[in-house]
Structures are given as C-alpha cells and as structure tokens.
Amino acid sequence: GNSVTQMEGPVTLSEEAFLTINCTYTATGYPSLFWYVQYPGEGLQLLLKATKADDKGSNKGFEATYRKETTSFHLEKGSVQVSDSAVYFCALIQANQAGTALIFGKGTTLSVSS
Amino acid sequence: EAGVTQFPSHSVIEKGQTVTLRCDPISGHDNLYWYRRVMGKEIKFLLHFVKESKQDESGMPNNRFLAERTGGTYSTLKVQPAELEDSGVYFCASSRVTSSTEQFFGPGTRLTVL
Numbered sequence: 001g002n003s004v005t006q007m008e009g010p011v012t013l014s015e016e017a018f019l020t021i022n023c024t025y026t027a028t029g030y031p032s033l034f035w036y037v038q039y040p041g042e043g044l045q046l047l048l049k050a051t052k053a054d055d056k057g058s059n060k061g062f063e064a065t066y067r068k069e070t071t072s073f074h075l076e077k078g079s080v081q082v083s084d085s086a087v088y089f090c091a092l093i094q095a096n097q098a099g100t101a102l103i104f105g106k107g108t109t110l111s112v113s114s
Numbered sequence: 115e116a117g118v119t120q121f122p123s124h125s126v127i128e129k130g131q132t133v134t135l136r137c138d139p140i141s142g143h144d145n146l147y148w149y150r151r152v153m154g155k156e157i158k159f160l161l162h163f164v165k166e167s168k169q170d171e172s173g174m175p176n177n178r179f180l181a182e183r184t185g186g187t188y189s190t191l192k193v194q195p196a197e198l199e200d201s202g203v204y205f206c207a208s209s210r211v212t213s214s215t216e217q218f219f220g221p222g223t224r225l226t227v228l
Contacts, residue, residue: 004156032215043118044157044205044219051215089157093215100170101147101159102207102217 002027006090006105013080013112021075021108023064023090031092033057033066033073034102038087047075047088080112116140118220120206126226132194135223139188139208145169146189147209147217148181152202160204163189164212196227 007022025031035047035057048057053068062077073090090105119138127133139146148160160179161171165186174181178197183189193200203224207217 043221104157
C-alpha cells in the first residue's frame with residue numbers, strides 16, 4: 001500500500017543553520033507530494049507541494065524536489081529561523097484520486113534556538 | 115475567509131464515556147475529512163464527506179465511532195463508548211471541490227481518555 005517515511009526527530013538546530021528533513025514514499029503511479037507544517041497551537045498548514053516528477057515546490061524559503069527515481073521529497077531550507085520551530089509532515093495523495101485521503105508520515109519536530 | 119474550526123480544543127473523559135467532536139469547514143467547501151493522530155504516530159485518515167454523504171469511511175477504526183454531517187455543513191464525530199486507545203488529536207480538513215488536492219486543516223481536538 002501507499003506509505004510515507006520521514007526522518008525521526010526531534011531536530012535541533014541553531015538559527016541560520018541548514019535544514020534537511022528526509023522524506024521517502026511508496027506509491028503506485030505518480031502521487032502528488034506535500035509538506036505540511038504545524039506551528040504550536042495551530043492547525044496543519046500546507047507549506048509546499050509538487051504534483052509531478054522533477055517539480056520543485058517552494059515557500060517561505062523552504063524547498064522540496066519531487067524525485068521519482070529515488071521516491072523522495074526531502075525538505076530543505078538554507079537558513080532556519082526561530083520562527084520555523086514546528087512539526088513538519090510529509091504527505092501524499094495517490095494520483096487521479098484527488099478527492100481521497102492524504103497519507104502522512106509520522107512528523108518531524110524541528111526546534112531552532114537563537 | 116474564516117478557516118476550519120473545531121470544538122472543543124481539548125477534551126478529557128473517562129473510559130466508557132461519550133464524547134462528541136465538532137468541525138465547521140470553510141464556508142462553501144463540500145468536502146470534509148476527519149483524521150486522527152495517535153501519540154507519536156502518523157496522522158491517519160478516518161473518513162471523507164462530500165456534502166452530507168459519506169464518500170469514504172474506510173479509515174474508521176470500529177463501530178464506536180459515528181460521524182455525521184447533516185445538511186452538508188458542519189460535522190460531528192462521536193465516540194461511544196470511549197476507550198483508552200482513542201486518545202489522540204483529531205483533525206478536520208475541508209476542500210472546495212473533490213478534485214482539489216489542497217485540504218485546509220483545523221487546529222485539532224486533543225482527546226484524552228483516562
């Protein structure tokens with residue numbers, strides 16, 4: 001079945017450090033891929049997405065590239081800020097089934113200190 | 115526009131009691147989803163409404179869970195009787211049309227069963 005695996009946290013970084021959160025997936029066909037973020041006390045927010053191979057999603061300085069050959073969608077940011085402290089979830093929707101469920105990874109907690 | 119809202123934000127109940135969670139989707143969104151995150155695990159899909167109809171309820175864990183969306187507006191999720199393993203965060207999400215891959219999430223309800 002479809003699944004998402006992301007690196008275990010917590011990830012603890014100093015401000016301005018480089019961030020990578022690994023995400024790999026298992027799916028048939030060509031799923032759409034997402035990163036959601038949950039800031040403390042808030043709901044999940046879509047951070048970025050990519051819908052086909054080699055697409056790069058980007059938002060707020062974060063980037064992720066859809067790599068079909070490695071079935072990966074790693075999240076990166078060149079210089080993290082304290083305000084980026086949150087839980088990050090990688091997710092997918094199976095292609096051609098856009099009305100169905102998101103499949104999530106376990107989430108990675110990021111803590112950034114000044 | 116107002117986002118997805120959920121009530122209550124936190125509920126603590128005894129095993130065997132009943133709890134009802136409520137979700138108000140974004141106005142005009144026909145699609146409403148319930149998800150659950152048990153401690154340290156993935157966010158998992160429970161069910162999907164299109165207007166007042168259940169499109170997919172394959173993620174509902176057992177018959178102690180009952181979801182309704184009368185009138186196609188807000189939705190309730192009732193757990194009766196609650197068990198210890200039902201503890202977790204229950205998220206609601208909505209989207210405007212079934213073909214949309216972007217789901218907008220509420221802040222979640224944290225349910226603790228003692």
